[in-house]
Amino acid sequence: NAGVMQNPRHLVRRRGQEARLRCSPMKGHSHVYWYRQLPEEGLKFMVYLQKENIIDESGMPKERFSAEFPKEGPSILRIQQVVRGDSAAYFCASSPDSTGELFFGEGSRLTVL
Amino acid sequence: DQQVKQNSPSLSVQEGRISILNCDYTNSMFDYFLWYKKYPAEGPTFLISISSIKDKNEDGRFTVFLNKSAKHLSLHIVPSQPGDSAVYFCAASDIRGNKLVFGAGTILRVKS
Numbered sequence: 001n002a003g004v005m006q007n008p009r010h011l012v013r014r015r016g017q018e019a020r021l022r023c024s025p026m027k028g029h030s031h032v033y034w035y036r037q038l039p040e041e042g043l044k045f046m047v048y049l050q051k052e053n054i055i056d057e058s059g060m061p062k063e064r065f066s067a068e069f070p071k072e073g074p075s076i077l078r079i080q081q082v083v084r085g086d087s088a089a090y091f092c093a094s095s096p097d098s099t100g101e102l103f104f105g106e107g108s109r110l111t112v113l
Numbered sequence: 114d115q116q117v118k119q120n121s122p123s124l125s126v127q128e129g130r131i132s133i134l135n136c137d138y139t140n141s142m143f144d145y146f147l148w149y150k151k152y153p154a155e156g157p158t159f160l161i162s163i164s165s166i167k168d169k170n171e172d173g174r175f176t177v178f179l180n181k182s183a184k185h186l187s188l189h190i191v192p193s194q195p196g197d198s199a200v201y202f203c204a205a206s207d208i209r210g211n212k213l214v215f216g217a218g219t220i221l222r223v224k225s
Contacts, residue, residue: 004156006156040217041217042117042119042202042217043204044215045213045214048212091156101147102213104149104156105156106154106155106156107154107156
């Protein structure tokens with residue numbers, strides 16, 4: 001009975017490289033959320049997606065960041081040309097509908113050298 | 114602009130005593146509040162929630178109190194157990210469970 005699966009758990013990138021973080025929601029969940037946690041801070045909302053649609057990306061930086069949730073396969077958070085300030089824990093959460101409890105994955109920790 | 118504030122970075126409590134974690138919010142549009150618990154290297158797990166139409170919700174050892182006029186909520190854990198040691202995040206939304214706004218968290222240590 002898999003929960004929300006995120007991979008990789010840890011990712012190291014050099015400045016200027018690309019980072020791709022993947023999230024498979026819980027079975028039966030079609031709503032996916034991405035949050036970022038910077039050191040010593042709470043989780044900050046980035047983007048809310050349903051299958052093939054971005055519902056709310058108000059928390060996503062306008063440049064270098066993109067997210068998708070294709071019809072088949074996991075949701076992907078893509079960060080292009082990473083900078084040191086992108087180093088953080090990125091959490092994915094899923095829910096069965098837009099008003100349900102969020103179930104979080106264990107997070108992907110990105111370190112930019 | 115911190116819409117949800119947890120002003121105590123950490124709290125230390127003796128096993129068996131009550132733990133009280135506090136949270137303040139500024140956005141009067143928030144109408145649903147949640148507490149999440151997080152262990153190191155794990156994702157947050159849902160603990161308890163409360164709607165703005167209530168002032169108290171209880172689930173076993175956990176009780177959440179909401180004071181809308183003061184824009185304040187608190188989580189009470191009694192009796193506290195060593196396994197409760199974790200980071201506790203307060204979160205709020207204006208649509209139930211959607212686009213949560215989190216506080217910075219409070220580290221709870223329960224000493225045996």
